[in-house]
Amino acid sequence: MHRESADTVPQGPNQPCPSSTKSHVAARQSLSDHAVGTDPPAGRTGQRQRLSTEEATRWADSFDVLLSHKYGLAAFRAFLKTEFSEENLEFWLACEDFKKTRSAAKLAAKAQRIFEEFIDVQAPREVNIDFQTRELTRRNVQEPSLSCFDQAQGKVHSLMEKDSYPRFLRSKIYTDLLSQTQRRLS
Numbered sequence: 001m002h003r004e005s006a007d008t009v010p011q012g013p014n015q016p017c018p019s020s021t022k023s024h025v026a027a028r029q030s031l032s033d034h035a036v037g038t039d040p041p042a043g044r045t046g047q048r049q050r051l052s053t054e055e056a057t058r059w060a061d062s063f064d065v066l067l068s069h070k071y072g073l074a075a076f077r078a079f080l081k082t083e084f085s086e087e088n089l090e091f092w093l094a095c096e097d098f099k100k101t102r103s104a105a106k107l108a109a110k111a112q113r114i115f116e117e118f119i120d121v122q123a124p125r126e127v128n129i130d131f132q133t134r135e136l137t138r139r140n141v142q143e144p145s146l147s148c149f150d151q152a153q154g155k156v157h158s159l160m161e162k163d164s165y166p167r168f169l170r171s172k173i174y175t176d177l178l179s180q181t182q183r184r185l186s
Contacts, residue, residue, distance in 0.1 A: 053181040060169050063161040067092075075177055079168045087125035088156050088164070091118040095153040099146050111144035119152060129155050 051071045059066040059075070066072040073089075080086040094114050101107050118127050119137050129137075133152050140148035168174055 050184065051177075051181055053178065056174075056178050056181050059174075063157075063165045066165070066168075075173060076165075076168055079171050079173045080164060082171075082173070083164065083167075085164065087118065088127055088160050090125060091127045092153055092156055092160070094118065095149045098149060101146065107144050107146075111141045111148055114149065115141045119149075127152070127156050128159065 055069065055071070056075075059069065059072045066076055077086055077089055080089050091114070094117070098110050098114060101110055115123075115137065117123055118125055119129070119134060119141075120126070121134070129152050133155055137149060137152045
């Protein structure tokens with residue numbers, strides 16, 4: 001199930017998906033605002049930092065390098081939006097955040113929310129995982145631990161790495177981004 005959602009304003013399952021062209025334009029705008037735009041002033045100097053060609057080129061080194069870079073994450077998210085598959089990245093990020101939960105009281109509520117949003121059959125942003133992984137995750141959420149989503153997260157990571165990531169590296173979004181960073185150097 002693929003649904004369009006914005007970075008800051010989540011859309012519900014009942015909202016219509018924009019056309020592919022509108023989605024691509026919106027994703028590129030979002031990318032230009034975030035990935036090649038400027039950060040808030042850095043340090044005491046007040047200088048703004050921009051994405052360098054070297055940094056953007058390193059994203060092709062490995063999927064994990066891409067995910068570990070804030071601009072890489074923004075660019076990949078923009079790309080996934082054009083394919084209506086950003087739920088995979090959103091689930092992976094939700095799992096990363098979940099693993100940082102230190103309160104036992106919050107752990108169960110967060111686990112249930114993630115399960116209902118991404119794992120459960122007919123979830124609003126259901127990720128594509130096999131039945132066995134879904135059932136194992138369902139059992140794990142009954143007595144949640146910081147590792148209860150590990151198998152599902154691993155499957156989604158692998159899916160993105162083998163499927164979406166190579167297409168991202170060949171995408172107009174990524175190639176335009178590289179061109180834009182190189183033009184700034186000229």
